[in-house]
Amino acid sequence: MSFYTSLSGLKGAQADLATVSNNVANVNSYGFKKSMTLFGDIASGSRTTPGYGTRLKAIEQQFMQGGFEATARELDIAITGNGFLVTRSSLTGGPTLFTRNGHLSLSEDNYLMDAAGGYVQVMPVDNDGNVTSMELEAVSYLQVPELSGTPRATSEMNISLTLPSSASIPVAPFDRLDPNSYNHSVQTTVNDSEGRSIPSTIYYRRTSATTWETRLFVGNTEVSSNPLIPTPPTPLTLTFDAGTGALTAPLTRVNYAPVTPGGSSTPLNIGISYPAATTRQAASAFDLASLTQNGVAVGRLDDISIGDDGMVTATYSNGDTRGLGKVAIANFGNPVGLKQRGDAHWSVTGESGDAVLGEAGSQGFGAIQSGGLERANVDITEELVALISAQRNFQANAKAIETASNMTQSIMNMRT
Structure with missing residues (x-):
């Protein structure tokens, strides 16, 4: 024996x-x-x-708990305390797995995924960022929208400026490529119906003691200030009072001829207003007081981050910030009973008990530390x-x- x-x-x-x-x-x-x-x-x-x-x-x-390693990635997260990230192996369902490896990334189609290729699950939130359901059946895949906002084509521009009364009158005929043929220029952008931003330039050329000629270019196309005569483009003339320098014409909005920038499917119908109270000619330097336009650009995804409370926030180029959901944190009555599935993933067993979901940082659930990973x-x-x-x-x-x-x-x- x-x-x-x-x-x-x-x-x-x-x-x-x-x-x-x-x-x-x-x-x-x-x-x-x-x-x-x-x-x-x-x-x-x-x-x-x-x-x-x-x-x-x-x-x-x-x-x-394992030690923490600081990283420079905003999508690297570590759970400080109890809890696991919830993932699913495929978009069609698959087993629900749990992990503490927070090395996350975006897939080609902008789904939030873990290091093993699992789809990270998030809890739904309302407009104020409050979780609306903590049931495992309510969690969902997180696909980050590439675009944000409703685009609107530019239809109106409002310009307030001061033109110098001491400016010389250019001798050379106007040529946008010749700075000696105009006195000043202003750069801005306009938006087409799909929200694309298109560079636009307005050139100011003095033609007499009391008049200035302005030319609007959208992209590389000059736009006529007379919609009835689109070609050749007619410049807009600003007229000032010889004594006071006050604007005398035009005193109402000027509607330009339609223009279709390259890549746009519909033409832009732009009107420009020069408010008399804030547009003048004076013995001072050229000064652009304000230039506004009512077009709205569609926002493109700039950044994505995960806060300490698990909120996934996307930031867009147009300034929009959207909370997309809170990373689901799962806890178990007996985590030792979980079944190992490889790649630091586990699945539920009868010994572990069912997963209980909660918000990061709430009682019984660990907080999320972004920019770091939990080591073995x-x-x-x-x-x-x-x-x-x-x-x-x-x-x-x-x-x-x-x-x-x-x-x-x-x-x-x-x-x-």
Whole structure:
């Protein structure tokens, strides 16, 4: 029996070695939780007979907190405290898995995904950022919209400025590529019906002591101030009072001829107003007081971030900021009972209990730290000591088997 008793110890030491080796191998795996082997003795049931060796009861994971590693990525998150991220393996459903590896990224179609290719699940929120449901059935995939806002084509521009009364009258005929052919220019943008921003320039050229000629270009196309005569383009003339410098014409909005910028499907119908109260000619330098236009550009995704409360926020080029949902945090009554699925992922079992969802930072749920990742909770020094201990146990049981074998051989030799 001593042979089989030592053999059970040899197998136990081998399992211990395998467990420690797995811990050491994953020391650099984010979100990894180390394991330990639990053994039990095989009792004989007799007061006069020793036990029959050892048996492997379980390989149990240790879910204590791992250390943090700071990164420069806004989509890297770490959970400080209890909880797991919730993921699904595919867009068509698949198993629900749980992980603490917060190395997240956006897929080609802008879905939020974890390091193993799982789709991160978020809880729905209202316009104020409050979670509306914490049921596992209510969580959803997060696809970040590429665009934000409702575009509107520019139909009106409002310009207030001061033109210098001391400006010279250019001799050369107007040529937008010749700065000597005009006195001043103003750059802005207008928007087409699809929200695209199109560069626009207005040139100011003095033509007499009391008049200025203005030319509007949308892209590379000059637009006529007379919608009845689109070609050749007619410049707009600003007229000022010789004594006071006040604007005398035009005193109402000027509607320009339609213009279709390159790439646009519909023409722009722009009107320009120069308010008399804020547009003048004076003995001062050129001054653009204001230039506004009523077009609205569609916002394109600029940035995405995850706050300490798990709120995923997208920021767009037009200034829009949208809260898209809160990262779902799951907790379990007995996380040790979770089943390992590889890549620092786990699934629910009867021993773990059902997942309970909550907001990051609320009672019983860890907070989210953005810009960092949780390292494996493996202490390499402890594991090396355990490795030596397992190796010695293996050697001792092997020696016991060798001794039992030698004793058996000696007995057989005695019979002969």
